Amino acid sequence: MNEKALVVLSGGQDSTTCVYWAIERFGREQVSSVTFDYGQRHRIELDCAKEIAEFAGISNVILPIDTFAALGGNALTDSDIAVERVVNSTSSLPNTFVPGRNLVFLTFAAALAYQRGITHLVTGVAQTDYSGYPDCREETLRLLQEALRKGMESQVQIHTPLMHLSKKETVAMANALGALPAMALTHTCYNGERPPCGHCAACKLRAKGFVEAGIADPLLG
Amino acid sequence: MNEKALVVLSGGQDSTTCVYWAIERFGREQVSSVTFDYGQRHRIELDCAKEIAEFAGISNVILPIDTFAALGGNALTDSDIAVERVVNSTSSLPNTFVPGRNLVFLTFAAALAYQRGITHLVTGVAQTDYSGYPDCREETLRLLQEALRKGMESQVQIHTPLMHLSKKETVAMANALGALPAMALTHTCYNGERPPCGHCAACKLRAKGFVEAGIADPLLG
Numbered sequence: 001m002n003e004k005a006l007v008v009l010s011g012g013q014d015s016t017t018c019v020y021w022a023i024e025r026f027g028r029e030q031v032s033s034v035t036f037d038y039g040q041r042h043r044i045e046l047d048c049a050k051e052i053a054e055f056a057g058i059s060n061v062i063l064p065i066d067t068f069a070a071l072g073g074n075a076l077t078d079s080d081i082a083v084e085r086v087v088n089s090t091s092s093l094p095n096t097f098v099p100g101r102n103l104v105f106l107t108f109a110a111a112l113a114y115q116r117g118i119t120h121l122v123t124g125v126a127q128t129d130y131s132g133y134p135d136c137r138e139e140t141l142r143l144l145q146e147a148l149r150k151g152m153e154s155q156v157q158i159h160t161p162l163m164h165l166s167k168k169e170t171v172a173m174a175n176a177l178g179a180l181p182a183m184a185l186t187h188t189c190y191n192g193e194r195p196p197c198g199h200c201a202a203c204k205l206r207a208k209g210f211v212e213a214g215i216a217d218p219l220l221g
Numbered sequence: 222m223n224e225k226a227l228v229v230l231s232g233g234q235d236s237t238t239c240v241y242w243a244i245e246r247f248g249r250e251q252v253s254s255v256t257f258d259y260g261q262r263h264r265i266e267l268d269c270a271k272e273i274a275e276f277a278g279i280s281n282v283i284l285p286i287d288t289f290a291a292l293g294g295n296a297l298t299d300s301d302i303a304v305e306r307v308v309n310s311t312s313s314l315p316n317t318f319v320p321g322r323n324l325v326f327l328t329f330a331a332a333l334a335y336q337r338g339i340t341h342l343v344t345g346v347a348q349t350d351y352s353g354y355p356d357c358r359e360e361t362l363r364l365l366q367e368a369l370r371k372g373m374e375s376q377v378q379i380h381t382p383l384m385h386l387s388k389k390e391t392v393a394m395a396n397a398l399g400a401l402p403a404m405a406l407t408h409t410c411y412n413g414e415r416p417p418c419g420h421c422a423a424c425k426l427r428a429k430g431f432v433e434a435g436i437a438d439p440l441l442g
Contacts, residue, residue, distance in 0.1 A: 066287045067288075071333060103368060104325065104329065107321050114320040134374045135372035139371055140368060143367045143372075147368050150358065150360055151323070
């Protein structure tokens, strides 16, 4: 069994926690990371990912995906569309939704893993406390894993260590894994501000997690 | 039930046949097409797709995917690597294999379909007579369809009218559907030559199909 792991690293809190989860599980020498440059409005995420990987002592590759911008019409890639300031709207998907974005990320990550002889993919998606993206749910990823295995003739395994954790529990896990110092390098704010705006859905959710865990956010220190 | 259809049109013989299959099944007004500009060595494929769509009287959009070229290391996007002149090598996958390429194509096609309110995707993949790409097999596409449905909360349906046809049968189907005139606009040759080289795996497979069907290839006419 191959025991190398590739972490999908966005530069945010959750994927950074996953880096440390993977290091504990597989060993630092076995872990690498991939970051997607998909035309996100906040280019700072790419810098954060590089810094986090360097800080954690693992390699990082940035892969471009220009297709989402061409598909257009969503808030995270189209600067003409304002990000909705709503958390967990029950009426509809948030307008940051890019149909299938996470499926594409994981398929490209699996392709890279295939080329490098890596079996394990790690992603920080969760179906608790989040915005309800259907491509981040456990059942979706289970089906995608099966499609990837058949489609690449591989034994790729998608790990989602945060899938059933609340933000509070994710912060506690990061603390237990020694990932807190790296949190100072992460980027969460939907509005791309640094220091974070504190008002957007992502900032509020992050703050809630740290408060409930009783831990100070190193990013605000 | 939505009855609009989106055809993944590569500019080759099979996807062109699928355009005419979709027109017969759904009606010309309901059919559109998408072509991926993924850094293929033979840019002529993109021109062919445009011409075929125009000839068939359906719309076409070209979506860029720059990720495969960044992943590198395969013959269809890397001009430094010679295309293997072997059909149906049983020992290994052909070196034109990009891990998961077809999974990516269909996921982006599904995203575009989602945005346009289209339920039906049509792709010309087949598991008969071909090079053994695992991401073109029926079981893979069935699993992918399930992942796409869950991941996009859609009822997307992937149609593969050529899945179990030999090249001979595909040519016969094209003939029955009135797709033969459009065949003069298609591109098949792995070496990007026009008129086709006649020696590469793709040219040989195409010629075999027309010969066995007892029909003259309009491209050679």
